[in-house]
Amino acid sequence: MAASVQIVDYVEQGQSLYIQLKVIDAETGTAVEGEVRFLGELLYGELIHEKKSPLADPVRIETIAYLKTHFGR
Known part of the structure; x- marks a missing residue:
């Protein structure tokens, strides 16, 4: 696993779901918050x-997969 994803907070408004998260990128050794x-089903940011x-690209892809699975979208 190249990423450690921590969900800080989230709020749902209609069809929108806003998620604040912290991702620790094991490939670069950095932590990024955003x-x-x-x-709907589309993820933006x-x-x-x-x-x-x-x-890093593998971490980005892993983060997307985690969020889609975690929130069932």
Whole structure:
């Protein structure tokens, strides 16, 4: 496992789900905090964006999979 994901807080408003999280990237040895948002089934946010994310790519993909599984979306 290349990522350790900690959910700090989340709030659901209609079809939107806002999630504050902290991800520890084992590949780079850094911890990154940020916010992502589910709009229906779609996940948005710079933290998981393919080009803007500060996370290593395998960690970013693992974080996305974890969030989708954890929140059932």
